[in-house]
Amino acid sequence: DADVTQTPRNRITKTGKRIMLECSQTKGHDRMYWYRQDPGLGLRLIYYSFDVKDINKGEISDGYSVSRQAQAKFSLSLESAIPNQTALYFCATSQTGGSTDTQYFGPGTRLTVL
């Protein structure tokens, strides 16, 4: 089984709808991240969490919110989806936060907002 799972893998929604993307991990890591990937822009950090009680904004948090329900679960919400939020979304985890910290990525969720 995969260490970092994301649901759904694909989602098509309409402008104005609220949607939630979920991420679960079995690696036992404290740190979790949400990124979006757009062609030509690489990965950009939306939100990150260093433990269950910690939530931090990333580079592009406007229009998004997150919830860290447990060490293993980190969900991303779009309160009112808009077309320019169409992108590939990745969840990642890491352990220590040191210089050699490794991020482990989920398989991604492809979101289309019509």
Place this chain on the structure above:
Amino acid sequence: TQLLEQSPQFLSIQEGENLTVYCNSSSVFSSLQWYRQEPGEGPVLLVTVVTGGEVKKLKRLTFQFGDARKDSSLHITAAQPGDTGLYLCAGKYNFNKFYFGSGTKLNVKP
């Protein structure tokens, strides 16, 4: 503007050729990582470099961290079709979070 600039953005070469991908910034990073991503999957870590001037080798891949820890390069010797993918550099700034470059899409033709 992105904190990390990667070049080239696209690269299409024949099997057996050598190539170099660059990752540049005006900021100093505590460490720099290279990832490879294949279609339909998340990025997978290839290497982490920490010390200025550090060189690491992974089979036919050679990674170098600049002396000032502001830039890095990835050199592939005798590229193979299996090297095809998106290569991403990611810098760790202030020991906090990662910043990713825009990526280099490599296609190695048989």
